[in-house]
Amino acid sequence: MNERAVRRRGPELEAAILDATWEELGAAGYMNLTMEAVADRARTGKQVLYRRWHNRAELVLAAVRSRVVSISDDVPDTGELRGDVLAVLGRMARRYHDIGPDVLHGLMAEVRDIGPEFFSAMADVMETILQRAAGRGEIPSGAAGRRITTLPVDLLRHEMLLTSGPVPESTLVEIVDDVFLPLVTCRAGRPR
Structure with a gap:
């Protein structure tokens, strides 16, 4: 788990991950977005992301749907x-x-x-x-x-x-x- 990991669960954790994904898209762009970078930005472990989304495309689509x-x-x-x-x-x-x-x-x-x-x-x-x-x-x-x-x-x-x-x-x-x-x-x- 990320050194700076924060203990969150459920909707609070998901919102933090989706916000981090959106921010990472803005900073790095789609092709350079990694699950590791999103996990780091969300202050969680990447295994947490993989439990909810199987891949980058599913994660990004979830982030888009949370915004639009x-x-x-x-x-x-x-x-x-x-x-x-x-x-x-x-x-x-x-x-x-x-x-x-x-x-x-x-x-x-x-x-x-x-x-x-x-x-x-x-x-x-x-x-x-x-x-x-x-x-x-x-x-x-x-x-x-x-x-x-x-x-x-x-x-x-x-x-x-x-x-x-x-x-x-x-x-x-x-x-x-x-x-x-x-x-x-x-x-x-x-x-x-």
Whole structure:
């Protein structure tokens, strides 16, 4: 255990570790972040970290989630499909800006170290949005398969991986108006 270790347990210890992870990300960046450095900064032993998180990617994702409100906890409901999808993409773009490209690119490089819930959360958000749109009569129920359902967030993720700056609003509008909505409405009119 770290020489300067402090006796903490439960939520207090977890909060200290997640704060230390965030601070270490700021100081060293994702690629240089180590479990040892986080443990030292949190004043605990690295075995404590490994009991909660199997690897660096899981730890960093937990730190990000402790700082940024999950979109799945508050799915946008603007009253229309277009507005809902634009709101989700806008939140994703702001989160990207808040956590920074270094962290996103690092997590994506180690995506195999993260559980499938990393991607399924946004699929569930989009499914909720499409179900609401169907309930309002904007599209028929089941108008889009899983690939089309996740297309807007997948395209935005792709955009974020290719850039290091903010994603312009015009890109979000283009994804929704030129790609997603035509697909959903075209598929809605086609027999399955």
